Amino acid sequence: MHIPDGFLSPAVWATLDLVSVPAVGLLARKAQRDLEDRKIPLLGVMGAFVFAAQMINFPVGPGTTGHLVGGTLLAVTLGPAAAAVVMTAILAIQAFVFQDGGIVVLGANVFNMAIASVLAGYLPYRLWAGSGWRSAAIFAGGVLSVLTSACLALAQLLISGVPMPRRLMLVSLGLFLVSGLIEGAVTLAAVRAIERLNPVWIRSPKDSGSRVLGAVAIAAVTLVAGGVLIASAAPDGIWSLVGKLGLTAQTAPWLHAPLADYQVNGLESAWLRKATAGLFGLVLVYVACFLTGKFIARQRSI
Amino acid sequence: MHHVVVERWSRRSSPLHARDARAKLGALLAFLVAISTTPPQAARAFVAYSALLAVAIVSARLPFQGLLGRAALVLPLSATFAAVTWWSGDPARAIALAVKSFISGLAALLLVATTPLTQLLNALESLGVPRPLILVVQFLYRYLFVISEQAQHMRLAARCRQGLGLDRRSRFYAAAGALGVLFARSWERADGIYRAMLARGFSGRFSPLAPARFGARDFAFLCAAVAASTAIRLAL
Amino acid sequence: MSPVIQVRGLRYRYPDGTQALDGVDFHLDAGECVALFGANGSGKTTFVLHLNGLLDGEGSVEVCGMPVTKDTFVKVRAKVGIVFQDSDEQLFMPTVLEDVAFGPVNLGLSPQKAAERACAALEKVGAAGAIHKAPYHLSSGEKRRVALAGVLVMNPDVLVLDEPTTSLDPPGQRDLVKLLRGLPQAKLLVTHDVEFARALATRAVFFERGRVAGEGTVNEIVQRFSWSRALDE
Ligand SMILES: Nc1ncnc2c1ncn2[C@@H]1O[C@H](COP(=O)(O)OP(=O)(O)OP(=O)(O)O)[C@@H](O)[C@H]1O
Ligand SMILES: [Mg+2]
Numbered sequence: 142m143h144i145p146d147g148f149l150s151p152a153v154w155a156t157l158d159l160v161s162v163p164a165v166g167l168l169a170r171k172a173q174r175d176l177e178d179r180k181i182p183l184l185g186v187m188g189a190f191v192f193a194a195q196m197i198n199f200p201v202g203p204g205t206t207g208h209l210v211g212g213t214l215l216a217v218t219l220g221p222a223a224a225a226v227v228m229t230a231i232l233a234i235q236a237f238v239f240q241d242g243g244i245v246v247l248g249a250n251v252f253n254m255a256i257a258s259v260l261a262g263y264l265p266y267r268l269w270a271g272s273g274w275r276s277a278a279i280f281a282g283g284v285l286s287v288l289t290s291a292c293l294a295l296a297q298l299l300i301s302g303v304p305m306p307r308r309l310m311l312v313s314l315g316l317f318l319v320s321g322l323i324e325g326a327v328t329l330a331a332v333r334a335i336e337r338l339n340p341v342w343i344r345s346p347k348d349s350g351s352r353v354l355g356a357v358a359i360a361a362v363t364l365v366a367g368g369v370l371i372a373s374a375a376p377d378g379i380w381s382l383v384g385k386l387g388l389t390a391q392t393a394p395w396l397h398a399p400l401a402d403y404q405v406n407g408l409e410s411a412w413l414r415k416a417t418a419g420l421f422g423l424v425l426v427y428v429a430c431f432l433t434g435k436f437i438a439r440q441r442s443i
Numbered sequence: 444m445h446h447v448v449v450e451r452w453s454r455r456s457s458p459l460h461a462r463d464a465r466a467k468l469g470a471l472l473a474f475l476v477a478i479s480t481t482p483p484q485a486a487r488a489f490v491a492y493s494a495l496l497a498v499a500i501v502s503a504r505l506p507f508q509g510l511l512g513r514a515a516l517v518l519p520l521s522a523t524f525a526a527v528t529w530w531s532g533d534p535a536r537a538i539a540l541a542v543k544s545f546i547s548g549l550a551a552l553l554l555v556a557t558t559p560l561t562q563l564l565n566a567l568e569s570l571g572v573p574r575p576l577i578l579v580v581q582f583l584y585r586y587l588f589v590i591s592e593q594a595q596h597m598r599l600a601a602r603c604r605q606g607l608g609l610d611r612r613s614r615f616y617a618a619a620g621a622l623g624v625l626f627a628r629s630w631e632r633a634d635g636i637y638r639a640m641l642a643r644g645f646s647g648r649f650s651p652l653a654p655a656r657f658g659a660r661d662f663a664f665l666c667a668a669v670a671a672s673t674a675i676r677l678a679l
Numbered sequence: 680m681s682p683v684i685q686v687r688g689l690r691y692r693y694p695d696g697t698q699a700l701d702g703v704d705f706h707l708d709a710g711e712c713v714a715l716f717g718a719n720g721s722g723k724t725t726f727v728l729h730l731n732g733l734l735d736g737e738g739s740v741e742v743c744g745m746p747v748t749k750d751t752f753v754k755v756r757a758k759v760g761i762v763f764q765d766s767d768e769q770l771f772m773p774t775v776l777e778d779v780a781f782g783p784v785n786l787g788l789s790p791q792k793a794a795e796r797a798c799a800a801l802e803k804v805g806a807a808g809a810i811h812k813a814p815y816h817l818s819s820g821e822k823r824r825v826a827l828a829g830v831l832v833m834n835p836d837v838l839v840l841d842e843p844t845t846s847l848d849p850p851g852q853r854d855l856v857k858l859l860r861g862l863p864q865a866k867l868l869v870t871h872d873v874e875f876a877r878a879l880a881t882r883a884v885f886f887e888r889g890r891v892a893g894e895g896t897v898n899e900i901v902q903r904f905s906w907s908r909a910l911d912e
Contacts, residue, residue, distance in 0.1 A: 145520060146478075146479065146551065147478065147543030147545075147547045148521070151476070166573050169573040169575045181579060182771065183633040184582070185585070186630075186632055188580075189591070190590055192583070192590070193590040193594035193629075196594040196595060197601075197621050209622065230579040233580050234580060234583055234584060236551070238584070240514065240517065240552055243475075244475055244547070245472065304527065304531040306531060331622045334624075561773045561774060584773070585771060585772075640781075641756065642761050644753065644782055645785055
């Protein structure tokens with residue numbers, strides 16, 4: 142889902158902008174290093190491909206069709222860093238040209254759909270591409286990528302104070318799961334079709350990392366995405382956790398300082414607490430994703 | 444799809460069109476941040492934001508209705524969320540949600556409707572967005588229409604075959620096959636583009652043509668926009 | 680006088696195993712205009728790509744006496760200008776002006792100088808009206824002209840045109856003939872259009888399955904390979 146402007150509270154979008162900007166910068170540099178300059182047109186054209194691919198309908202149920210979202214497909218063809226850059230470019234075009242998604246919340250959308258989603262979608266492939274589980278990994282990647290981005294978006298909305306009755310939330314989660322399954326099936330079918338045309342286009346990861354570590358990594362990504370959701374539904378939980386860990390004393394001042402002027406404007410402290418808790422949760426997600434990535438990279442280089 | 448209406452608008456001329464893209468981008472960000480940080484109860488502030496925006500739209504000499512219609516694309520989504528919010532007993536927040544998303548969307552639309560995408564990208568680059576990303580966006584936009592057209596042809600072809608009475612499973616795999624072909628063509632096109640670039644002496648660096656000039660008027664515009672947004676935010 | 684292009688025993692096999700070129704010998708003299716005929720898939724485009732070092736086959740390719748290798752790419756590409764078969768691939772910049780100026784900027788010209796030359800080149804091909812347009816708004820005939828301008832602006836010694844007349848209307852084809860006649864460069868025209876070749880080329884070469892199967896005047900080649908679309912024999 143592309144979050145429009147006006148939905149997220151300043152603390153949430155500001156944090157995510159702050160997270161996404163350097164992340165995209167790093168990824169762009171990495172993508173360029175991985176792929177040489179020749180790939181700049183390639184990345185652009187593949188972005189256009191993902192856009193255009195939405196016109197190709199996949200029949201999935203009686204009277205319903207689905208289409209490719211693309212993060213996982215891009216990751217297994219271009220590599221995860223390049224895929225994240227392409228997804229970022231797509232989101233930028235959608236926001237600026239097609240008014241799909243907001244401008245100040247672009248960082249949030251990029252984080253959900255270009256960074257976390259692509260990483261989650263690539264992890265299973267990264268780990269099981271060389272095994273008999275390859276197809277399952279691609280499928281799982283598709284499912285995970287959609288679930289991750291949707292759950293993150295939902296969590297950010299909740300943290301921003303958009304209320305969501307429990308029943309509605311269950312329905313949304315069910316829908317996310319269905320879209321995830323569709324994306325998994327479509328991605329797998331697409332990868333197979335592409336491979337039949339020219340197997341070179343599907344990049345195999347140089348070598349697979351440890352399976353156990355991989356399982357841990359996937360669990361981590363899923364848990365943080367799901368965890369954020371739960372945490373944001375009950376922000377007091379995470380807040381008290383922060384307190385228990387004895388973090389409050391150190392974190393509170395710098396978390397509160399930039400928000401001080403909102404308080405002046407009569408915003409109740411419950412909102413502030415929620416926002417801060419959410420902010421903290423999101424930083425946790427980021428750190429977790431980052432560390433997982435680092436860990437896997439280290440594993441690979443050994 | 445071939446002619447995005449916004450792009451046609453962006454090539455017109457008006458005082459707002461004439462402003463440097465960086466000034467407009469800065470103004471938009473100030474405006475959006477002001478709106479986003481405005482508490483839901485501040486109804487007068489939202490009226491003032493709308494008035495400010497209306498002034499900008501008038502000076503851009505763009506069709507009012509067309510702009511509003513286009514900006515209304517966000518309404519189904521924000522109306523849904525607003526309804527849920529209202530339903531759970533917070534009408535002020537519900538209205539603020541819908542109003543904020545609509546005004547913000549309209550403001551962003553006004554930027555792209557008065558600024559050709561190339562200028563906007565150059566502005567983003569001079570504000571520090573990494574060059575590779577800018578170039579990817581540029582190539583994406585350039586080939587969006589070319590490849591969408593191919594996809595459209597494939598969709599037509601697929602629809603023509605639908606009469607053959609295939610079951611869902613085989614239609615699913617046919618769609619996957621089409622996707623594969625579209626992928627292959629896109630990839631090969633990218634190779635062709637790169638060859639054409641090399642043939643014309645590309646050595647790994649893009650150099651932009653004439654950089655835009657940031658004049659006194661642009662500066663004045665930026666200051667005015669930031670001041671107005673801040674004033675509304677703080678005073679109302 | 681040594682030929683501007685000299686190719687000997689050129690072979691190329693695509694990664695998928697297609698032997699697209701199978702020992703091509705070819706030369707092009709300064710100021711000469713040669714037509715290259717051949718069936719679809721006979722290797723014409725593949726051959727053209729070698730003239731700029733864009734593909735690297737076995738055998739030798741020399742441009743103005745320089746062997747085409749990594750070290751000479753820059754010089755070779757400034758000397759041989761190729762107008763590709765697919766103009767959409769050639770016009771990759773956001774506006775026509777930027778696209779035509781792309782080559783000169785790469786040659787090291789200042790942006791202003793490059794833009795000036797680009798304007799002049801667009802004027803020459805009769806596309807000055809499109810200067811600020813985006814390439815995807817152009818008709819296919821206009822795209823061809825702009826693509827040609829993008830190559831002319833580099834002022835190369837050799838012009839290679841891959842199917843230049845496709846999607847040009849008859850007046851456009853006439854203009855192209857006139858324009859090319861006025862240019863002093865050596866030209867290689869890859870074409871299926873016999874009329875067009877007759878109007879310009881002094882010599883024709885015929886490709887068959889990646890080899891040169893025949894050489895002569897345009898009329899000789901057309902006759903020898905029954906290379907016309909006349910249905911009544
Ligand atoms: N990228 C590629 N990979 C594999 N085979 C290729 C590739 N490009 C071309 N070929 C094959 O090489 C052969 C020569 O192709 P080429 O494009 O040079 O022909 P051509 O003479 O230009 O044809 P046309 O008149 O249709 O333009 C053909 O059999 C074609 O299928
Ligand atoms: Mg050809």
